[in-house]
Amino acid sequence: MTQRPAPESTVRGAFGDLLPHLPLFPLGTVLFPGGLLPLKIFETRYLDLVTHCLRTGQPFGIVALQQGAEVRVAASGDETVRFEHAGCLAELIDCDSPQAGILQVRCRGLQRFTVSQIRQAPDGLWRADAVLQPADLAEPPKPEFQASVAALQRAIETLQGRDQVPFLTPYGLDDAGWVANRWCEILPIPLPTRHKLMMLPDPHARLQLVDGFLRRHGIVSD
Structure with a gap:
């Protein structure tokens, strides 16, 4: 599998490529490099995220939920959400809007990452500093x-x-x-x-x- 170039905002450091302020999308699933992930987007925070990624071509991070729901269930946003501190970058490959306020998108898994300095914005969107992990070498099965x-x-x-x-x-x-x-x-x-x-x-x-x-x-x- 060909390794894709890192996003332009990536900073190269001693411990790998750093993506500061990477937006995270906690889900009850795991995205793998090269994998296909269809999503139905209707929450404002993720509609804004997808719109930004469509405009800029930047990826976002998929992280697996450990506790909590994919959708905000409390108006105050104070529900407990825990997720893995590692995941996979996702890039948008197509997008459709079947009705107002809903986006149907398909994403491709890119590269694995680990995260630190996790914070949540007032709108509920999670962000973190992500360090990209080495991609698999393309080698034939034994x-x-x-x-x-x-x-x-x-x-x-x-x-x-x-x-x-x-x-x-x-x-x-x-x-x-x-x-x-x-x-x-x-x-x-x-x-x-x-x-x-x-x-x-x-x-x-x-x-x-x-x-x-x-x-x-x-x-x-x-």
Whole structure:
């Protein structure tokens, strides 16, 4: 997978590329690099965020919720919200407005990051200083994982037959990180586990864990 250039506002530091004031979008899901994320936007804080990103081309950060709701449930905004201090950058790839005050958008996962100096604006939007993490190196899956690669290809063909397209093209079945990430997106695994897999820096280790899950559940075999 080709590594994209960092946003122009990125500051290069001793511990990685820093994105100051990155807007965050806490969700009850995990976005993986190269992943597809459809969103329905109707809250003012996120409508403003998406409008800004459409205008500037800048990404925002998706972080997995640990506690609280995606939508503000208290007018005072004082509900408790906790989320992971790491996530994945998202870029907007298309946007539609089916009715006034609602945006239907699709996002692509870019690069992983960790955050610090988290703060919340009066409008409820979270921001943080983010440090980008190294992207996966594009390396072929090891021979012992070829059964998992073949199973993913069959899963893609089955989903396409049902007019379901959960992955962005081009497909990267020759890329260990891509295969691991796509399995992580569709397997029924707990959200905290999914997050840990996303942040695992070694794509082969990630694929090994996925392969073990598939074998334990009889999805693949030698």
